Amino acid sequence: MLLTVSTTHTPARDLGYLLHKHPDRVQQFTQSFGTATVFYPEATDERCTAALLLEVDPVRLARRRERTPDFSLAQYVNDRAYAASSLLGVALADVFSTARSGRCDSRQELADGPIPLEIVVPVLPCRGGPERAHRVFEPLGWQVVAEPIALDEGFPEWGESRYVSLRLTGTLRLADTLNQLHVLLPVLDDSKHYWQGSDEVDKLLRSGGSWLVGHPEREWITRRYLGRRGALARVALTRLAELGDDTEETLEPPDDEEAAQPEEARVPLNRQRHEAVLAVLRELQAARVIDLGCGTGSFLRALMDDPSFTGVAGVDVSASSLEIAARRLRLDRMGDRQRSRVELFQGALTYRDRRFEGYDAAVLMEVVEHVDPPRLPALVDVVFGHARPGAVVVTTPNVEYNVRYEGLEGPRHPDHRFEWTRAEFATWCHDVASAQGYDVELRGIGDDDPELGSPTQLAVFRHV
C-alpha cells in the first residue's frame, strides 16, 4: 500500500526537514504487521515527493494474530497488502509522528504554516465512491480528484470496485494533513475486519482535532469510526456465510425496517408503528407481551416504559441483535424488580418453543415479510397453533403504498421475501384466523391514502 506526499514549496527539499526524513536516504521502519519504507522518488528544490510504501505479508500477519483468531477466509485473502487501509493510517502516524505533532526545530515557521501540498493515494478503499471522497476532503480545503477503479478489466460488466485513486491538492499545514489522513484512512476503509486497534485515533477523535470540529461530515465520520463492530461475536455467522458462497452482509439481521426508504419517511413511520401497536396492546389489556422478532429491542424499550406490561419477552433469531437489545435495555444495570419483568432469548419462529407460551399477546411487528412464503404455515403453527397467546398483533408493509416513496424500486428492505397488498394480507389473516380459532380485525398505520391505504398494515387477532 502506498501514499505519496509532494510539495512545490521553495525550496521543496525542505519537505525532508518537515517529515524528519532525509530525501537522499531510504529508511525502513518495522511495524508489527510489516515493514514501512520511506523514500523520495523526486527531490529537487522545485518539487519534492516522499513515498510511504508499506509491505504487509497477510500470511505472517495472520499468524501473529493467532491468539485472537478471526476464523474467516477474509483474514487471509484481503486487500491489506494493496489498499490504503487502517494499517497505512497506523504506519503513517508512527513513521511521521514528530511531523504529525507539528514540531520542526530547524524549520518551525514552515511547519506552523500552510504550504502547497499534493497527496496521492493510488488505491483508497472508499465505499460510496468518488462522491464520498469529495464530501470528506473538500471541506478541509483540498481539491479532490478521485478516479474510480474498475473491478476487473477482463469482466467490464462487473463495474467499479470500492476503490478510488485519490489525488488531493491544496495549501495546508503538513501536520494537519497527516492527522487528517490518520483518522480518515480507517474511516473510509470501512472494513469489517480490523487488524489494528488504534486507541490513538480514538483519542484524537474525542479531542476532535480543530479540522474535525467544523467538518460538515463530522457526524458521519465519528459514527463510522466508532461504529466498527467487534469481529469475534460474528465469526460463526461469517463462517457460515463463506460456506454458502454468500457475503456476510447478506446474512446481516434486518435492522432498520424500510432501509430502502429515505430517513424522512422511515423515522416517523417507525414511531407511528410503535405507538399504534402499544395502543392496541393497551386496548387488549394485555399484561404479558412477547415481541417475536424483537431485533435490537427498540419496541421492547417502549414496552418496558409502561408499567402496565408486567411481563415482557423479546425473541429474536439473531444472537447479535439480542446482544445489542440487552445493551440498549441496560439489562445488566436493571434492578431486580425491573429485571424480573423482562426476558430475552434466542428462538426461531419456525420452531415450536415452550418459552413462547403463556402470554396475553404476541407481537409480530414487521416480521412475517422476512419469512419465505412456504415457511409461513410453520410460523402460523408455532405462534397461533402452539404458543396460542390471547392475542396476536401483526404489522407488515402495504406494497400498494410503495409508489408513494420516491425512488423506491423493489421492496422496502432487501431482506423482505414478499410485500403484500391489502387484499393479500386480508386473505392471509382471515385464513389464519378461521383455521386457528381467532377473530381478526384489520387496520392501517400511518397516513391513510384514499386510494392506496396506509403505508403499514395492522391485524389484531383475538383468541375466540
Added chain:
Amino acid sequence: MSEIAIPRLGLVLLVGVSGSGKSTFARQHFAPFEVVSSDYCRGLVSNDETDQAATADAFDVLHYIVGTRLRRGLMTVVDATNVQRPARAALVKVAREHDVLVDAIVLDVPDTLAVERNETRPDRDFGAHVVRRQARELRTSMGQMRREGFRRVHVLRGVDEIGSATVVREPSWNDRRDLTGPFDVFGDVHGCASELRTLLGELGWELELDGDGRAVGARHPEGRTALFVGDLVDRGPDTPGVLRLVMGMVAAGTALSVSGNHEAKLVRALKGAKVQVSHGLEASLAQLAEEPEPFRDEALLFMDGLISHYVLDGGALVVAHAGLKEAYHGRASGRVRAFALYGDTTGETDEYGLPVRYPWARDYRGRAMVVYGHTPVPSAEWVNNTICLDTGVVFGGELTALRYPEREIVSVPAEREWYAPVRPLVPAPASREPSVLDHDDVGGRQFVETAYAGRVKVPEENAAAALEVMSRFAVDPRWLVYLPPTMSPAAASTLDGFLEHPSSAFDEYAADGVESVVCEEKHMGSRAIVVLCRDEDVAARRFGISGEGAGVVYTRTGRAFFQGPTGAALVERAREAFAPLFASLGSDWVVVDCELLPWSAKAMGLIRDQYAAVGAASRVVLPAASSLLAAAAARGLDVSGLAERTARRTADAAAYRAAYAAYCRPTSGLDGVTLAPFQVLACEGRTPAVEEGHLWHLDLLGGLDHPLLTPTRHVVVDLASATSRDAAVDWWSSFTAAGGEGTVVKPASPANGRVQPGLKVRGREYLRIIYGPDYTGSLDLLRHRTLGKKKGLALREHALGVEALTRFVAGEPLWRVHQAVFGVLALESEPVDPRL
C-alpha cells in the same frame, strides 16, 4: 421369614423411630444410590446430620433427588423416620407426580431398644423422650397408613423379623420388556369378527375352531404374538365372537390385549353401573345377552383384568389404546390409565359432540415406538415413531395390523359399513403438518447418536449460529435431508514449491490400510444438493411437501439456489437430466451430491467483495509502486530489494487474478449453469452414500447425458503401484495447471468410521485464492498447519450427514432427520482455519 415385594419402579418409604435400624436395613437390601437419607441431606445443606434447624431445607433437597430419580425411572428408598403423616404425604405426592407406585416398610422395634441404640451413638445426643414421641406418632400412624395412598404397607415387628426379612422386586403389570416379538399389532376391531379372522389369515395365523366351528384361538406357525390395542367390543356385528377368539389367544399366550375405553365402559355396564347406553354399547349388551351366562362371566373377568398399556421388547415398543406420552411409559396411576384409554383430552368437544384430543403424537420425541388406535383415521401413518391403527373397520373402513419389527402395514377392507359414524372419517389432509419441529430438537447443547461416529456433541454456541442461518435462509426442513460435511486437505507436502500434492493423500490412505483410491476432479463451483421426485405426488407422499414443486436444489448451508422461477426452472431441468435414475435405482425420488458451475453463478457477491477487489487493488497499486521505485533508483537510491519484491508481487497478483477469473463465466438465469454430480446420496430404501463404492456412483452418474450435466473426471489409483500413483500425479498436475481446482481422493470402497471419507488436494494456482496471492513465498510457514481439528470435524460431520440420510430412508420422523442435518450446519460454524 417374611418376603417383602416392592415395585421394581417405584418409591419405598422406610418408617420407624430413630434407632429402629432403618439405615442398617437399607444397607442390607438396597444399593447405595437407591437410598436417600434425610440425615445425609441434612448434612449436605448444613454440614451437620443432626442439625434440626436445617430440616426444611434438607427435605427440599430430598424431595428433589427423589423426584429426579423417579422421573428417570429409578426405584428409590427414603430413609427417614416418616412417622408423621405430613412427611409421608409429601413423599406420596412426589410418587404420584411421577406416576409410580409407593410402598411403606415399617420397622417396629421396642422403644427401649431404640433408646439404647441411640445412647451408644455419639451423633445422637437427644433424649429418650424424642424416641418415645416418635413411637407414639408411629402407633397413631399404623391405623391410618393404609388409607394414605400406599400400594402396600409392609410391617416388620421386632428385631428378628427385621433381620430375617428378604426383599424382592416385582415388575409392574405393564412391564413386558421380556417379550421381544415378533408381533402383529391389531387396530380397533369393534366386534368385526369376520374381518379379524380374515386379517389373521392374511398374516399367516392358523385359527383354532371349537366343535361349533367358532374360532376360539389362533396360533402363528412362526411363533408371532398378537397384540390388540383395545376396543375389541361394541358397534360391530359380533362382539362375542371377537371376545371368544381373543380370550382364547390370550389364555394360550399367543396374544396380549390392552383395554380400550369401550371395554372399560362395557365392564361397568355389565357390573350393573348406571352408564349411558350409546356409541355401540347397546350392540354389545344385546349380543352378550344371547350368550350363556358362563361366557358372559368369563368375558367380564377378561375385560376387567385388561391393563391400560404394555411396554414390550426391552422398552422399544409401547402399546396403549389411545397412545401414551413418553413420561407415562411403564408408569401406573389414574392419569396414566386415563391417557391410555381416552387420550390427551382437552376438555373441549367438537361440533359432533366428541371430545377434542390434544395431538400428543406431534410432540412425541421418545425412542419407543408407540402403537395405538382409538381415533379412526383414513389410513395408518407414522407420526414421530407413533402410529394409529384404527382405520375404522366398523364404519366401513379397514381393519389394520402392523407387523413388528418389520414396520409393515397390512389391512383388510370392511365387509360393509357396520355402524354409521358420528363424524365422517377425516379425509386425507391436503398437506401434512406444516412443522413438527421444536426448538428443543436443535437448541442448546445437543448430542446426536450416529452409526459412524457414536455420540456427536453439538455445542450450544454453534447451534445458535446454525439456528439463525437455518431459520432465515434454509429451504423447508422436509426437503433438507442432508448437508455435506467439511473435508480436510491432505497433509502439507514437502515437495518443493507445493503446499498440497496428491502423494501426501496416497501415503495417508496407504497408512490407514486402504489399498485403492479414486481421485475425483474437484469442481470449482458451489456445492449443490439436488433432491428430486418423479412428480409432485411423490413429493407430497415421501417428503410431505405439496404445491412447492417436485424437488429442490440447495447450497451447503441449506439455502435454495436461485429465487423464484429460475429456481423452479433449475429443478425442472435437473429432473429431466436425472430422470433415468428413477428407473435404474427403482425409486421415485433421489438425492444427489453435485457441484453447481460456474462459481460465479452463486458466488458473485463474494467474488466482487473479496476476490476481485483484491485483484483490482493489486493491479493498480503495484505498478504505481514500481514506477516510484524506478524513479528513486534513477536518483541513485538503493531500492533494489524493494523493487524486486514488488515485481514478484506484481506477478503473483496477476496469477491470483487468473486463478479466480478461471471460475467466472457470464451466466444469465440458467444459461451457462451446469451441475457436476458425483454421488447418489439416497433413494427409496437405500443409502448408496454408504453402501456403494465411488466407482459405482461415478459410473452410474457418468451414464447420464444431458446438457445440464458436467461429467466428473476421475482416475483409480492402486496405492501399491508406483506407476499407478505417478499416473495420477501427472493427471492432477496437468489439469490443475490448466486451471482446475484440484482433486478429491477417496477410498475406492466404503471404509470404516475412522478413515477420512475424502481428502482434498488443491492445485498450486488455485491455492492463491485461499492462502493469498503471495502464498508461494511463505510455504515454509504455511506447511506448519494443524489438521487434527479439521479432520475430527470432517469425520463427525460426515457421520451426521450419513445419519440424516439413513434416518430419512428408514422413514424416521422429521425431527430425527433434522437434528442430524442441523448438527452438520452447527459444526460447520466451529472456528477452524478456513483455509483448510
